[in-house]
Amino acid sequence: MTPPPPPLGRSRKRGSHVFDAALDDTALATARTALGQGRWSVVRGLLVDTGDDWDRRGHRVTALAQETTTSAWAQDWRIAEPESADAAVLFALAAVQRALNGKARPDAARAACRTAAGLVPADPTPWLGLLMLERTVGTEEDVVQLFDEVRHRHPDHHHAHHLMIARLAERRADAGQDPMHEVYDFAAWAAEQAPADSPLAILPVVAHAERYRVLALAGREPADPLSSGHWVGRRARQVMKAAFDWWLEWEREDHPRNRVDLNFLAHAKYCGGRAAEAAALFHRIGNHITPAPWSYPDRDPSEAFREARNASLGTG
Structure with a gap:
């Protein structure tokens, strides 16, 4: 089994950022x-x-x-x-x-x-x-x-679904880029069965990131996500567009784990070359950074976040 993603912590300081489990x-x-x-x-x-x-x-x-x-x-x-x-x-x-x-x-x-x-x-x-x-x-x-x-x-427990996605993504690392992998099926099923305004709509993006973590750790994808085709294929584009459209319609700023979803979505948009959409998400994230998925597969999350934000916003 591949190593688990790092948990959120109150004050896990890496680089210039402090990761706070309380979020907002x-x-x-x-x-x-x-x-x-x-x-x-x-x-x-x-x-x-x-x-x-x-x-x-x-x-x-x-x-x-x-x-x-x-x-x-x-x-x-x-x-x-x-x-x-x-x-x-x-x-x-x-x-x-x-x-x-x-x-x-x-x-x-x-x-x-x-x-x-x-x-x-x-x-x-x-x-x-x-x-x-x-x-x-x-x-x-x-x-x-x-x-x-x-x-x-x-039924729509947010954290529990994220834990299941992370676990399922670790199945069959040797299968490589399998579009029929069970983690994708599970994420699509969970998103479809949830109410229209449920943040579980973001789960297909989470599944994509968790599968990248597993494949990169197994040496089947580059350690730099920008060098990976994982984020720019047809399926990836469809997943990212659907999730971003959901966010534009519902946003769910009131959800306690909203910033978790925004970090996954901003990461996906940045890796997929959608700088303008990523910039809108970075504005919403503010200082509420989560280690996952910026640390994937084994990067300094603070540095990875800063690079992505600066590139998307056009700042130095």
Whole structure:
């Protein structure tokens, strides 16, 4: 299996940019600062306000979980309020992050996620945590079952679909540029079954980028995406046009992971030689940069983003 894409982090500084998992969620950033000071009551209020907006809840909990002190503060919260499902979910996702970082046993993270899932059966977030964990180490059957658990609770779960795309793209690296690869079929199916305004419409672009990552790491595509025909073929042009047209019509600025989609779309437009369209996307992205897909296959994401933005905007 090829190495997984890098996770978003709060302050993964590369070059001149700091990658912030909170993206443009200022309430999340405020609560994260408070949690770092031990004021978990602010996080409690944030998650109460989030309610059953499952994409936003997943985004907020996973971003909070990436902080090194979250596990300890979430444990304090659990002790103070043992009945709190929110405390259990945050503790579970922090355990997943620690396991992914090699600082805790995966079995402990699995147990924490299943305990949290039992406390709040309708919440897909504990299952998202398990999917994040098994995405890199689990069997195919495990990953599919966990994805189904998430979709059962929220059929259009944004983060879960991205994780599945990344996993599926890693199948059959030796197949090369196969237009019938299963990752493309999955992305097209997910985009088609989602509501018209769903950001899952961008999934075919994500699939294209993830497949490039796999092929480039396998030596079947150039390490410089601009040197690859992967982005300029007929299928690629159709996928990029459909996704850009969707963005022009719907945009979904209100979605918590909007900037994730914009980074994938700007990357695709730039690699496909569509500088004017890429420029419009770079304006929307602002400072909310994500490591993926700029790091693909093994590039410095800050440098890659800066080069692409400057070239598209015509700046030095």
